[in-house]
Amino acid sequence: MKKVRKVLSLxxxxxxxxxxxxxxxxxxxxxxxxxxSGMGQEGGSNEVSTGVMADSYGNTTAESVVxxxxxxxxxxxxSDQNQAAEAGRYLVADFKGFDKSSYxxxxxxxxxxxxxxxxxxxxxxxxxxxxxxREHFDxxxxxxxxxxxxxxxxxxxxxxxxxxxxxxxxxQWLSDTKEVKNPYFGSQMMSxxxxxx
Amino acid sequence: MRVLRxxxxxxxxxxxxxxxxxxxxxxxxxxxxxxxxxVNEVPDAIQAKLKVSCYDCHSNNTSYPWYSxxxxxxxxxxxxxxxxxxxxxxNEWEDYSTRKRYSKLRSIISQIEDDEMPxxxxxxxxxxxxxxxxxxxxxxxxxxxLKERL
Numbered sequence: 001m002k003k004v005r006k007v008l009s010l011x012x013x014x015x016x017x018x019x020x021x022x023x024x025x026x027x028x029x030x031x032x033x034x035x036x037s038g039m040g041q042e043g044g045s046n047e048v049s050t051g052v053m054a055d056s057y058g059n060t061t062a063e064s065v066v067x068x069x070x071x072x073x074x075x076x077x078x079s080d081q082n083q084a085a086e087a088g089r090y091l092v093a094d095f096k097g098f099d100k101s102s103y104x105x106x107x108x109x110x111x112x113x114x115x116x117x118x119x120x121x122x123x124x125x126x127x128x129x130x131x132x133x134r135e136h137f138d139x140x141x142x143x144x145x146x147x148x149x150x151x152x153x154x155x156x157x158x159x160x161x162x163x164x165x166x167x168x169x170x171x172q173w174l175s176d177t178k179e180v181k182n183p184y185f186g187s188q189m190m191s192x193x194x195x196x197x
Numbered sequence: 198m199r200v201l202r203x204x205x206x207x208x209x210x211x212x213x214x215x216x217x218x219x220x221x222x223x224x225x226x227x228x229x230x231x232x233x234x235x236v237n238e239v240p241d242a243i244q245a246k247l248k249v250s251c252y253d254c255h256s257n258n259t260s261y262p263w264y265s266x267x268x269x270x271x272x273x274x275x276x277x278x279x280x281x282x283x284x285x286x287x288n289e290w291e292d293y294s295t296r297k298r299y300s301k302l303r304s305i306i307s308q309i310e311d312d313e314m315p316x317x318x319x320x321x322x323x324x325x326x327x328x329x330x331x332x333x334x335x336x337x338x339x340x341x342x343l344k345e346r347l
Contacts, residue, residue, distance in 0.1 A: 116296075116297060117297050135304075
C-alpha cells in the first residue's frame with residue numbers, strides 16, 4: 001500500500017507541477033519592468049474633457065474615437081498604466097461599433113483596415129504594462145491620424161513627433177493642446193515633441 | 198493517515214475524470230497558400246527557425262507531444278495556442294492588410310528583442326526552440342527587411 005501511495009503522490013505532484021509550469025507564463029507575460037517609470041506629477045494637468053463613452057449598442061463615430069484617444073494620450077503622458085488601460089478598453093468598444101456607412105466604398109475599405117488594426121492595438125493597450133502600451137500607442141496613433149484623414153474631426157488637433165522614441169525612429173501623436181506633453185516618455189522627457197501640423 | 202488516503206483517492210478520481218473532457222486539437226493537413234513562408238519566400242534557415250520556435254502556437258498546426266494528451270496539460274496548451282493564434286497566425290499572412298502586417302512585424306521584432314517570445318515555458322520543454330543571440334539577430338534583421346518592403 002505504501003508503494004502505491006508513493007507512486008500516486010508522485011503522479012499528482014508531477015501533474016500539478018506540469019500544470020503550473022505552463023500556467024506561469026499566462027500571468028507573467030506582461031509583468032516586464034517598465035523602463036520608463038516615473039509618475040509624472042504634472043501639476044494641474046490639462047484634463048481632456050471627459051471622453052464620450054461609446055454606446056455599445058449604437059454606432060460610434062470618429063469623434064468618440066478621438067476623445068478616447070486623447071484620454072489615452074494624457075494617461076500615457078502621466079505614465080498612468082491603469083488610466084491608459086481603461087482608455088484602451090473604451091477605444092476597443094469605439095472601434096467595434098464604428099459606423100462606416102456614410103463613407104464611399106473605397107474609404108470604407110480603408111477604414112475597415114484601419115479599424116481592424118487599431119482595435120488590436122487598443123486591446124493590447126488595455127492589458128499591457130506601460131512600456132508595451134507605448135509601443136502600441138505609436139502605431140495606434142498612425143491609425144488614428146489616417147482615420148481622421150478620411151473622417152475629419154471637429155476638434156482642433158496638433159500633431160507632434162518626438163524623434164527620441166524607439167531608437168531614433170521616433171513616435172507621433174495627436175494632442176488638443178499646444179503644450180507638449182510627451183506620452184512616450186512622460187515626465188522623463190515631457191517636452192520632446194515637434195509640432196508638425 | 199486516513200485523511201491522506203482520502204485526499205489521494207479524490208485527486209486520482211479528479212485526474213482520471215478530467216481525462217474524459219474533450220479538447221479540440223490544433224491540427225491541419227496542409228499548409229495554406231496564405232502562409233507567411235510562401236507569401237514572402239522566406240530563406241530556408243529562417244523558415245526552419247520560425248517553424249521550430251513559433252509555429253506551434255502561431256499557426257493552424259501544432260506538433261503535440263505525448264504528454265499533451267493528458268489533462269490538465271491539454272487545457273493549458275490549448276489556451277496558449279488559442280491566444281497565440283489570435284495575436285498572430287502565420288498561416289493567414291496573406292489575408293492581413295498591409296497595415297496589419299506592419300503592426301505584426303513590429304510586434305514580432307519587439308517580442309523577440311525583449312526575449313518575451315518564444316515563451317519561456319515553451320523553450321524550457323522544447324530546448325530547440327530557444328533563440329540564440331545570432332538567431333535572434335538574423336530573424337529580427339529579416340523581419341526588418343520585410344517591414345521596409347511593405
